[in-house]
Amino acid sequence: MRPIRVAILGVGNCASALVQGIAHYRRSGALTGVIQQEVAGYGPGDLEFVLGIDVDARKVGKDLAAAIFEKPNNTAVFEPDIAPTGATVIRGAVLDGVAEHMREAGEDGFVISEGKDAEQAEIVTALKETRADVLVNFLPVGSQEASEFYLECALEAHVAVVNCIPVFIASDPAWEALFRERGLPIVGDDIKAQVGATIIHRRISQLFASRGVDVERTYQLNTGGNTDFMNMLDAGRLGDKKTSKTQAVQDALAQRLDAKNISIGPSEFVPWQKDNKVAFVRVEGEQWGGVPMHLEMRLSVEDSPNAAACVLDAIRYCQGARDLGEGGALIAPSAFYCKHPPRQMDELDAERALEAYNIEQAHAAE
Numbered sequence: 199m200r201p202i203r204v205a206i207l208g209v210g211n212c213a214s215a216l217v218q219g220i221a222h223y224r225r226s227g228a229l230t231g232v233i234q235q236e237v238a239g240y241g242p243g244d245l246e247f248v249l250g251i252d253v254d255a256r257k258v259g260k261d262l263a264a265a266i267f268e269k270p271n272n273t274a275v276f277e278p279d280i281a282p283t284g285a286t287v288i289r290g291a292v293l294d295g296v297a298e299h300m301r302e303a304g305e306d307g308f309v310i311s312e313g314k315d316a317e318q319a320e321i322v323t324a325l326k327e328t329r330a331d332v333l334v335n336f337l338p339v340g341s342q343e344a345s346e347f348y349l350e351c352a353l354e355a356h357v358a359v360v361n362c363i364p365v366f367i368a369s370d371p372a373w374e375a376l377f378r379e380r381g382l383p384i385v386g387d388d389i390k391a392q393v394g395a396t397i398i399h400r401r402i403s404q405l406f407a408s409r410g411v412d413v414e415r416t417y418q419l420n421t422g423g424n425t426d427f428m429n430m431l432d433a434g435r436l437g438d439k440k441t442s443k444t445q446a447v448q449d450a451l452a453q454r455l456d457a458k459n460i461s462i463g464p465s466e467f468v469p470w471q472k473d474n475k476v477a478f479v480r481v482e483g484e485q486w487g488g489v490p491m492h493l494e495m496r497l498s499v500e501d502s503p504n505a506a507a508c509v510l511d512a513i514r515y516c517q518g519a520r521d522l523g524e525g526g527a528l529i530a531p532s533a534f535y536c537k538h539p540p541r542q543m544d545e546l547d548a549e550r551a552l553e554a555y556n557i558e559q560a561h562a563a564e
């Protein structure tokens with residue numbers, strides 16, 4: 199089996215964790231830290247990076263293996279010696295990818311590379327020339343116009359997509375239809391971390407529901423010091439992120455809460471935390487006899503490696519579907535790996551649906 203040819207859109211911290219991780223699994227042959235050893239016949243090392251797209255002067259023109267260690271990226275460096283990938287980071291189109299305050303933050307924010315924005319035709323050519331199979335969208339939250347610009351290129355170049363960000367594409371029927379019509383798989387939207395605040399909050403909500411405790415109020419406050427958190431200081435860019443995270447929890451509750459009783463979102467940018475994210479979750483409920491109870495939880499985790507394990511699987515599901523000629527949103531993988539999938543499922547149902555899908559795909563591949 200040939201490796202899956204991956205193009206990265208947005209060479210930030212998540213891209214760094216993904217590229218480092220693949221090099222790590224290839225070098226060490228380690229079996230730990232991945233969710234599934236094999237997906238559709240592909241192992242963790244069966245990815246080849248063929249293209250990077252970014253607009254930051256410190257990344258454009260470099261090999262992906264070097265670009266991922268450039269500022270403002272600040273995630274953990276756990277695989278420092280990565281051989282050049284041969285994939286160059288080309289300059290994309292800025293559009294709404296870079297917020298005003300991110301430009302104004304100087305070297306802590308995004309430093310836009312000189313030169314003009316790429317035309318769609320140039321991105322399509324780059325995707326075609328590098329024979330990319332899957333494009334991974336790692337643009338900043340709020341990049342609606344930019345995501346649409348690049349995903350139109352993916353459709354044109356016949357490339358499958360993993361949409362890691364809260365811009366609704368796989369879960370938007372009109373966009374999903376475009377992928378289905380062209381026989382291109384898509385997994386989305388908004389990647390759920392390996393063990394992150396959303397999945398823990400959902401599991402706690404389900405636990406309360408299954409044990410007959412009515413949830414009355416809940417919050418999830420998140421702090422971090424990476425550019426993802428800095429970008430989200432602009433409340434205007436946050437709409438879909440809040441919707442995505444809040445709906446993921448609402449759907450896991452026995453009864454949906456009134457908006458004033460549920461508060462979920464990024465809450466504070468703390469520069470010295472770098473890529474460490476700390477989430478505070480509180481769930482208040484009533485148990486036997488209406489007696490109140492509450493649960494408080496604090497999660498501390500490196501944000502970007504936490505996403506990479508899920509992105510690796512999502513890429514492999516996309517390629518597995520491509521190999522079988524399946525197009526459109528992949529329902530079970532999207533429900534298991536994303537916060538805002540086309541069909542939201544209970545975590546256990548998503549796990550079962552994924553197992554069933556694995557069996558279905560294995561039969562189809564025979």
Ligand SMILES: NC(=O)c1ccc[n+]([C@@H]2O[C@H](COP(=O)([O-])OP(=O)(O)OC[C@H]3O[C@@H](n4cnc5c(N)ncnc54)[C@H](O)[C@@H]3O)[C@@H](O)[C@H]2O)c1
Nearest residue numbers: 208209210211212252290291292295336338339425501505
């Ligand atoms: N870390 C997680 O666990 C997690 C989970 C779910 C979703 N996400 C989402 O994944 C996305 C990526 O996260 P990250 O931490 O890597 O962000 P980041 O800020 O580190 O990286 C974003 C990159 O996009 C580039 N960029 C900006 N505008 C661009 C444009 N128009 N064209 C091309 N490149 C452009 C920036 O220069 C930067 O390199 C974010 O939207 C984040 O919310 C992350």
